[in-house]
Amino acid sequence: MNISFCFQMHAPNHLKRYRFFDIGQDHYYYDDMQNEDHTTWLVEKSYLPLCRTLSDMVRMSHGKFHCALSVSGVTLEMFQQYAPEMIDIIKELVGSKCVELVVTPFAYSLAAEYNMSDFEDQLRMHAEQIEGLFGVKPSVVWNTELLYSDEIAYHVAQMGYKAMMTEGAKHILSWKSPNYVYSSASSQKLRVLLRNNQLSDELSFHFSDPNWKNQPFDAEHYAERLAELPKEEQIVNIWVGAETFGIIQSAETGIFDFLRAMPFFALEREIGFVTPTEAIKKNTPADTVSVPYPITWTGEAKDLATFNGNYLQQEAIQKLYAVAERVKLCSDKRLKRDWLMLQDVSHLLFMNHQTTNHALFESSYDAFTNYMNVLADFLQMVEEQYPSTIENEELNELLKTINNQEKEIASLEAQLKRKNKKAE
Amino acid sequence: MFGWEFPPHILGGLGTASYGLTRGMAQQEDMHITFVIPKPWGDEDQSFLKIIGANSVPIVWKDVPYDYVRERMAGKMSPEEYYHLRNGIHYDYTRIGTDDLGCVGFSGRYPDNLIEEIGNYEAVASVLAHSLDFDIIHSHDWLTYPAGVFAKHISGKPLVIHVHATDFDRSRGNVNPTVFSIEKRGMDEADHIMCVSNLTRNTVIEKYGINPDKVSTVHNAVEPLPNPEEFQKHKRKDKIVTFLGRITMQKGPEFFVEAAARVLAKTKGVRFVMAGSGDMMNQMIDLVARRGIADKFHFPGFMRGKQVQQMLAESDVYIMPSVSEPFGISPLEAMQVGCPSIISHQSGCAEILFHAIKTDYWDIDAMADAIYSIVNYPAMYRSLSELGREEVNNIRWYDAGLKVRAIYDKVLSAYH
Numbered sequence: 001m002n003i004s005f006c007f008q009m010h011a012p013n014h015l016k017r018y019r020f021f022d023i024g025q026d027h028y029y030y031d032d033m034q035n036e037d038h039t040t041w042l043v044e045k046s047y048l049p050l051c052r053t054l055s056d057m058v059r060m061s062h063g064k065f066h067c068a069l070s071v072s073g074v075t076l077e078m079f080q081q082y083a084p085e086m087i088d089i090i091k092e093l094v095g096s097k098c099v100e101l102v103v104t105p106f107a108y109s110l111a112a113e114y115n116m117s118d119f120e121d122q123l124r125m126h127a128e129q130i131e132g133l134f135g136v137k138p139s140v141v142w143n144t145e146l147l148y149s150d151e152i153a154y155h156v157a158q159m160g161y162k163a164m165m166t167e168g169a170k171h172i173l174s175w176k177s178p179n180y181v182y183s184s185a186s187s188q189k190l191r192v193l194l195r196n197n198q199l200s201d202e203l204s205f206h207f208s209d210p211n212w213k214n215q216p217f218d219a220e221h222y223a224e225r226l227a228e229l230p231k232e233e234q235i236v237n238i239w240v241g242a243e244t245f246g247i248i249q250s251a252e253t254g255i256f257d258f259l260r261a262m263p264f265f266a267l268e269r270e271i272g273f274v275t276p277t278e279a280i281k282k283n284t285p286a287d288t289v290s291v292p293y294p295i296t297w298t299g300e301a302k303d304l305a306t307f308n309g310n311y312l313q314q315e316a317i318q319k320l321y322a323v324a325e326r327v328k329l330c331s332d333k334r335l336k337r338d339w340l341m342l343q344d345v346s347h348l349l350f351m352n353h354q355t356t357n358h359a360l361f362e363s364s365y366d367a368f369t370n371y372m373n374v375l376a377d378f379l380q381m382v383e384e385q386y387p388s389t390i391e392n393e394e395l396n397e398l399l400k401t402i403n404n405q406e407k408e409i410a411s412l413e414a415q416l417k418r419k420n421k422k423a424e
Numbered sequence: 425m426f427g428w429e430f431p432p433h434i435l436g437g438l439g440t441a442s443y444g445l446t447r448g449m450a451q452q453e454d455m456h457i458t459f460v461i462p463k464p465w466g467d468e469d470q471s472f473l474k475i476i477g478a479n480s481v482p483i484v485w486k487d488v489p490y491d492y493v494r495e496r497m498a499g500k501m502s503p504e505e506y507y508h509l510r511n512g513i514h515y516d517y518t519r520i521g522t523d524d525l526g527c528v529g530f531s532g533r534y535p536d537n538l539i540e541e542i543g544n545y546e547a548v549a550s551v552l553a554h555s556l557d558f559d560i561i562h563s564h565d566w567l568t569y570p571a572g573v574f575a576k577h578i579s580g581k582p583l584v585i586h587v588h589a590t591d592f593d594r595s596r597g598n599v600n601p602t603v604f605s606i607e608k609r610g611m612d613e614a615d616h617i618m619c620v621s622n623l624t625r626n627t628v629i630e631k632y633g634i635n636p637d638k639v640s641t642v643h644n645a646v647e648p649l650p651n652p653e654e655f656q657k658h659k660r661k662d663k664i665v666t667f668l669g670r671i672t673m674q675k676g677p678e679f680f681v682e683a684a685a686r687v688l689a690k691t692k693g694v695r696f697v698m699a700g701s702g703d704m705m706n707q708m709i710d711l712v713a714r715r716g717i718a719d720k721f722h723f724p725g726f727m728r729g730k731q732v733q734q735m736l737a738e739s740d741v742y743i744m745p746s747v748s749e750p751f752g753i754s755p756l757e758a759m760q761v762g763c764p765s766i767i768s769h770q771s772g773c774a775e776i777l778f779h780a781i782k783t784d785y786w787d788i789d790a791m792a793d794a795i796y797s798i799v800n801y802p803a804m805y806r807s808l809s810e811l812g813r814e815e816v817n818n819i820r821w822y823d824a825g826l827k828v829r830a831i832y833d834k835v836l837s838a839y840h
Contacts, residue, residue, distance in 0.1 A: 020691075
């Protein structure tokens with residue numbers, strides 16, 4: 001039995017207050033002040049103390065503590081700009097060989113649902129970024145908000161990744177346990193790791209809850225409960241937002257001490273720690289999982305409703321992804337970057353009526369209005385480059401040609417070689 | 425209950441709220457309500473409460489024969505009731521000019537001699553306090569506080585007052601000392617004070633120095649429309665943004681004009697309507713002309729009854745930039761017919777509405793942005809329209825009535 005911890009970090013690129021009369025006038029959309037403020041707050045309160053704790057744990061357990069980090073591309077950029085100490089400490093953690101970095105869509109967007117080729121591009125971008133910064137090649141995919149479906153799995157497998165991480169949603173597992181390695185129904189090669197949502201959420205939301213059923217909530221009892229799981233179960237995936245440490249559960253609750261004590265109590269009970277890559281190496285898949293409709297780790301239904309459940313979100317998504325093809329054809333770097341930043345799933349979250357998190361906006365409506373104003377300007381810029389008089393179908397043809405060009409050239413060259421050989 | 429207005433003949437929001445609240449309360453089976461107003465017109469809905477007109481309550485004892493009373497009071501009151509009330513006359517009010525039945529006339533409006541009418545109304549209250557049987561006294565707004573206080577002193581029954589507005593709201597801070605003293609005395613004497621919003625509650629606590637423990641908030645609600653399908657939006661080329669209400673300082677009309685100018689500078693196909701009348705109307709027409717938007721900005725004048733709902737239903741946006749609005753029922757009425765609303769944070773109804781846009785009344789940019797968003801982004805209109813209607817339909821007077829009842833019970837238990 002092993003535990004596989006993964007801590008997820010995301011610091012979005014916030015949009016500034018952008019009124020409709022700015023449309024066509026102002027092409028810079030971001031609130032740098034808020035970004036700096038928010039990023040340093042996350043880092044100081046949570047991310048940095050968490051990474052320091054992880055580093056301690058690796059050292060004190062003599063390298064027996066292993067875990068994974070999921071840090072989106074946007075977040076790494078934020079770190080570079082506002083909190084370079086984060087880059088250093090992640091470097092140190094990765095260098096210890098005990099911490100694995102998993103790959104996410106660069107912009108932490110829902111591209112996998114709305115534009116597959118953009119999703120693939122973003123995975124590549126993020127993998128390159130990780131390799132550039134830390135010198136490692138990620139091999140496991142953490143899609144945005146653990147978004148997963150058979151179709152996405154198929155594409156991820158095609159790209160050569162070994163495993164995908166997703167939610168152990170009840171409705172896809174039914175009687176199955178999340179505590180095994182599975183393989184994907186659409187692609188046998190691809191391993192699927194499932195989050196144990198009970199044990200994970202318990203940590204995030206009930207650690208300091210005096211009325212929680214499992215008392216006392218400390219590392220010893222937590223490890224004991226893991227030890228009591230059926231012997232044949234392979235792996236418990238405890239994946240949480242990194243904000244669990246220091247923000248959702250403040251440092252005063254003792255959450256960092258809890259984490260620091262985990263290796264001691266777990267190893268004592270012969271429970272080991274593995275990274276996702278180690279998990280799939282050590283264990284053979286118990287079964288396949290089939291997920292015809294997309295799942296995520298959010299909401300009661302574990303679907304996309306948190307992000308596309310209301311009219312506002314639907315319109316924003318529809319308007320944005322309608323120009324995906326055109327943007328792809330653009331060479332303007334700034335436009336391409338805006339395209340990524342506007343995809344961030346956080347913008348959609350701020351438009352959710354139920355959430356209390358609207359960033360600096362007053363309400364879901366305010367967030368939507370601001371986003372749509374920005375989007376209107378962005379769409380105008382795209383329009384200037386590729387007028388909407390060109391039909392999407394035409395563009396698609398164009399794109400296909402461009403995409404296939406290289407393959408075509410390669411195959412023709414091969415033919416040529418063969419012919420040349422024959423001639424000889 | 426002492427009130428000043430009751431539908432259908434109303435001059436402001438007070439009458440609508442009085443009607444809704446009493447109707448909601450009457451759904452509680454053991455609740456019997458007698459509602460006193462200065463001058464009933466005879467066409468009020470009395471199916472769930474009893475209305476007494478202050479102008480047919482005798483305050484000076486006159487010896488009049490039965491048949492004469494029957495003839496004079498036809499349709500208003502039975503002679504038996506008249507004689508019963510007449511027995512409640514304990515004080516000498518001959519200084520007040522009365523008619524041959526000993527009754528005093530009321531305008532039922534807000535005339536120049538309002539203070540005198542309030543005093544006469546107080547005299548009527550004394551007669552009623554001596555002759556009627558009741559458990560609790562409930563006074564609506566400052567005009568009826570003196571009546572409530574007097575009735576409390578006579579009967580020894582608890583007094584609850586209902587603050588629909590304070591003079592601070594009406595005057596943007598320049599309070600009339602006479603009005604203030606009447607309000608203050610009513611609040612001091614009351615056993616409990618109900619306010620229509622937390623905003624008003626804070627005013628009562630801070631400006632009138634009332635102990636917060638005896639001040640509660642009971643938000644207003646809205647009567648469900650009997651025939652919502654009657655009001656349909658017709659297809660038209662231009663979008664319509666509507667302001668509807670008294671064109672006075674309190675309602676912040678100038679902020680609407682400025683926001684309109686901002687929107688029109690950038691957008692075609694939007695028209696602005698300022699319906700209603702008031703002392704700032706000419707000033708507003710002038711401002712519209714100065715901003716050069718008169719071709720897109722319309723003043724259709726005062727509207728009443730169904731016209732109001734029709735106008736709202738035809739609108740794409742309803743806007744209420746009030747500088748200080750104790751509650752403000754009209755955005756709820758707009759939302760009932762599916763019209764998205766923009767309201768100021770300085771309005772009490774903002775406290776209970778989610779599917780409405782809220783901005784500060786002075787934040788013209790935010791207001792303009794919200795208007796632009798609703799007329800340009802279909803999801804915005806659809807969401808506010810559909811979810812807003814659903815939300816408003818769940819704000820019921822019955823629930824407000826239950827809150828009032830809980831306060832009654834609390835006050836009464838403290839009395840025994």
